[in-house]
Amino acid sequence: MIGQTSGQSGRRAAFGFIFATALMNAVSFGLIIPVLPNLIKQFTGGDTAQAAEWNVIFAVTWGAMQFVCGPLLGLLSDRVGRRPVLLLSVFGLALDFLIIAVAPNLIWLLVGRVLNGMTAASFSTANAYVADVTPPEGRAKAFGLMGSAFSFGFMVGPAIGGALGDIDLRLPFYVAAGLSLVNGFYGLFVLPESLPPEKRTTRFDLARANPLGSLRLLRSHPDLLGLATIGLLFQLAHTVLPAIFVLYTGYRYGWSPSTMGLTMMATGVAGVVVQMFLVGPVVARIGERGALLLGAAGGAAGFAWYGFAPTGTLYLVGVPIFALVGFLMPGLQGLMTRRVAPHEQGQLQGANQSLQGIASMAGPALFGLTFAWSIRHAASLQAPGLAIYLASALLAAAFVLGSRVARAPVPVQA
Template sequence: MSSPAASTPVRQAALVFIFVTVLIDVLSFGIIIPVLPQLIKQMAGGDTGDAAHWVGLLGTVFAVVQFVFNPIQGALSDRFGRRPVVLISNLGLGLDFVLMALVQTLPWLLLARVISGMTSASFSTANAYIADVTPPDKRAGAFGMIGAAFGIGFVLGPALGGLLGEIDLRLPFWVAAGMALLNFCYGFFVLPESLPKERRTPRIDWRRANPVGAVLLLLQYPQVYALAVVVFLSQLAHYVLNTTFVLYADYRYGWGPQEVGYTLGVVGICNSIVQAVLVAKIVRRYGERKAILAGLCFGAIGFAWQGLATTGLLSLLALPFLALWGCAGPASQVLMTRQVDPHEQGRLQGSLSGLVSFSGIIGPGLYTTIFAWGISTDKGWHLPGAAFLLAAVLLAVAVVVAWRATLNLRGYTPPAAAAGPDHAA
C-alpha cells in the first residue's frame, strides 16, 4: 500500500539529506577497502596466509551480524521513527571507525567489525524513509538516486582511501570517522522525521524482529516474498564482482591494480548514470515490471559476456549491459513498497537487507571456490570465467521468478499503456 507523501519542499530536503547520508556512508566504507587488508596483515605480523584467514573471518562476521540486526533496525524504525535510527547509525559508525583507527590487535579489530555490522542501518532505513515521503509514481527515481549514491561512493571512496593509505594506513579510518560524525551532525540539525506517530507500530514484535521473523513477514505478502527472492539472487550474483573480479582480471587478462581500478571506475560511472538519469525515465515509459525483467536480462548477458570474453578489450564491452542491470533494483523496490502497509515499510527494508547480508555470507566463499575450480590444473578443462557464468545463471533464474511474480502486481502504468489491457504482459 502506498503511503501519503510529504509536502514537496520537505520531501526534497529530506531526499537530499538521504542521498548525502548514503553517499557519505558508502564513501566512508569505500575509503577503508584498499587499506583494511593491509592493516590486518600488519597486525598479523606480515604473514599473508594468516592475514587472508582474518580477512575472510572479518568479512563473514560482518555479514552475519548485519543479517541478524537489520530486521531489528527495521522494526525499531517502524516503532520509533526513521530519524533516530539513521542518526544513531551514523553516530555509531563514526565512533566505530575511531575504534578501528586505534586498535592494535586483531581481536579488537574483529569487535569493531561486529559493531559496524550492528550500526550500519542507514541503508535499509533510508529506503524506508523514501517510501514514507515519496509518491508511488516517483519512487523509482528516488531509489535510483540512492543507487547513484552507491555508484559515486564506490568510485571515489577506494581511490581516496588508496591515496590516504600511502600516507598512513590508519589515516583513512580517521577520515571515514570524520565523515560519519559530520553526517550525524548534519542530520541532527536538518533531517525531519518521515513517519508520523499515528503511523508507527504500537509496539515491537520481537518474534518478527529477527531473520526468521523477517522471512515470515515476507511470507505474509506472497508477491513481495517472490520479489525478495529476485533481490536475493541479484545480490548473490553481484558478489562475483566484489570477490572474484580482481583475481579473474589478473589471471585472464594480466591486469594490474591500475587497469582494475580504471575498470571499476568506469563501472561506477556507468552505474551512476543509469541510476540517476535512466531509471526514472524507463519506469515512467515502460512500467516497473518491464524495467525489472529487462534489467535482469541485461545483467545475465553482461555476466555471461564477462565470463566468456577472451581479451580485456572484449570484457569491457560487457560493462554497458552490467550498468543497465541497475534498472532492476529500484523498480523491484517500488513494486514491493506498493504491496506493504505503510507502517511496515521499515520491517520490509530490514528484511530485504537481511537477505542481502545473507548473500554476503555465502557469496564470497562460493565464487572464490568456483574460480579456483575453474583454473585448477588437475582437471580436464579450463574455465576461468566459471564464476561469472554462475552469476549469469542466477540472474536467468531471477528473470523466471520475476516474470511469474509480477504478472498481477499493482504497479505504475505508463500513460501510453494506461488504456490498454496488455500492460501487465
C-alpha cells in the same frame, strides 16, 4: 520535522536530506573496498589464496551481523522513527572504521567488521525513509536516484581509497571514519523525521524483530515472497565483486590498487548514468516489471563478460553492459513497497536487510572459495572467472522468476 511538512516541496527537501546522507555513507564504504583485502593479505604474509579464505570469514561475519541486526533496526524505525536509527547507525560506523584503522592483527580487524555489520543497516532505514516521503507511483524513480547515490559513492570512494591505499593501507579507514562523523553531525542538525507518530507501529514486537520473524511479512502479501527471492538472488550475485574483485583482477590482470579504484570509478559512472538519468524514463515507458527484467538480463550478460574477459582492456568493455543491472532494484523496490502499508515499510526493509545478510554470508563463501579453488587448479582448469560465471547464472534465474511473479500490485490501504 517531516511530520510538520506538507506538499511536494516538503517531500523534495526530505528526499534531498536522505540522498545526501546515503551519498556520504556510500563514499565512506567505497573508500575501503580496494584496500581491505590487501590489508588482510598483508597479515597473511602475501598468500593470495589464504587471503581469499580469510576474506570469506570476514564477509560471512559481516553478513551474519546484518542478518541479525537488520530486522531489529527496521522494526525499531517503524516504532520510534527513522531519524534516531539512522543516527545510531552512522555514528556507529565512525567507531567501526577507527577500530579497523588501528587494528594490530586479524582478530582486531574481525572485531571491527562485527561492529560494522551491526551498524551498517542504515541503508535499509534510508530506503524506508524514501518510501515514507515518496508517493507509490514515484518510488521506482526515487529508488533509482538512491541507487545513483550509492553508485556515485562507490565511484569516487574506491578511486580515492585506491590512491590513499598506495600511500598507506590504513589511511582510507581514517578518512572513512571522518566522513561518517561528518555524516552523523549532518543528520543530527539537519535531517528531519519522515515517519510521523500517527503512522508508526503501536508497539515493538520482538517476535517480529528477530530475523525469522521479520521474514513472515514476506509471506503475508501476494507475490511479496517471490519478489524478495529475486532480491536475494540479486544480492547473492552482487557479492561476487566485493568478495573477489581485488584479488581476481590482481591475479588475472596484475592491476594495482589505484587501477582497481579507477575501474570501480568507471563502473560507478556507468551506474550513475543509468540510475540517475535513465530509470525514470524507462520505468515510465516499460513499467517496474520491465525495468526489473531488463536489469536482470543486463546483469547476467555483464557478469558473463567479466568472467570471460582474458585481458584488462576487454574487462572494461563489459562495464556499460553490466550497468544495465541498475534497473533491477528500483523496479523491484517499487513493486515491493506498493504491497505493504506505511507502518510496515521499516519491517519490509528490515526483512530485505536480513536477506542481504544471508547473501552476505553465503555469497563470499560461494564465490571466494570457488575463486580460491579455481586458481589452485589453474593448470588443469584454466577458468579464473568461474565464480563470476556463477553470479551470471544467479541473475539469469532472477530473470526467469521475475517473468512469473513481477505483476502489477494491488494497492495497500494504510
